[in-house]
């Protein structure tokens with residue numbers, strides 16, 4: 531989608547101009563242009579069976595040091611990365627709208643670092659670790675958690691403050707995301723393969739009247755159900771959308 535394809539944007543820009551409430555759902559694709567590999571793309575962590583084993587309560591119980599080695603590597607990559615034009619465009623969009631909710635599946639904190647304020651981190655984040663025994667928290671810097679500090683004095687273990695498969699999403703986060711999805715006049719679905727639930731359901735399952743735009747270079751299982759598809763990278767499409775809307 532090049533700048534000359536302004537015509538493709540017209541229905542979305544018109545919908546944004548009429549909207550009183552906008553909802554955005556992002557996945558790891560929005561961070562691809564910051565150099566953070568997506569989960570299922572080439573080089574992504576989900577491509578190896580390791581990832582499925584590691585990002586689970588069972589994997590953590592089996593080998594907490596291996597799980598922290600993996601998360602410490604990802605955390606260091608997140609800290610080296612910078613928010614890209616796609617993250618900044620959504621932060622700009624939030625400032626120009628009265629009611630905008632950004633729901634992300636990402637744990638890389640790049641939306642927060644780009645200045646987005648109303649961010650629902652559905653799958654948690656890596657800014658802190660929490661104890662499985664007493665829920666104590668400890669901040670994580672780019673070094674991550676030292677492998678000899680996993681055990682906590684209470685007898686529990688520090689774990690990454692993310693949501694693993696088979697774990698419930700934080701209730702407050704899911705409630706906010708669902709409410710925002712229900713009241714949205716426009717939904718932007720950016721950089722997600724839309725295969726992880728319940729996050730993916732927020733894009734199309736809670737609102738039949740919203741104008742839904744998918745921004746993704748590839749098709750996904752929801753592509754047939756959205757109002758418009760922008761087959762472009764987020765860092766190119768989102769600034770064009772926000773510039774045309776502003």
Ligand code: BV8
Pocket residue numbers: 556557558559560562563568569570571574585635636637653692693694695696697698699720721722723724725726727728745746747748750762763764765
């Ligand atoms: C729960 C945190 C219940 C950890 C993650 C069968 C059917 C339906 C559901 C299920 C099922 N079996 C099991 C389930 C439930 C399961 C699930 O959905 N499984 C799927 C895989 C089938 N879900 C759960 O377990 C959830 N919990 O259901 O709990 C419950 C209730 C009560 C009590 C107890 C339990 C919890 C899910 C959370 C898992 N945690 N991450 C970590 O990060 O390590 S999920 C992980 O996948 C990430 O969060 C990631 O964000 C998410 C989704 O992936 P994407 O972000 O979409 O990334 P992906 O690589 O897949 O796609 C990238 C996309 O970007 C692509 O489309 C690509 O084309 C595009 N792209 C690439 N470049 C760009 C781009 N787009 C734009 N611009 C670019 N430049």
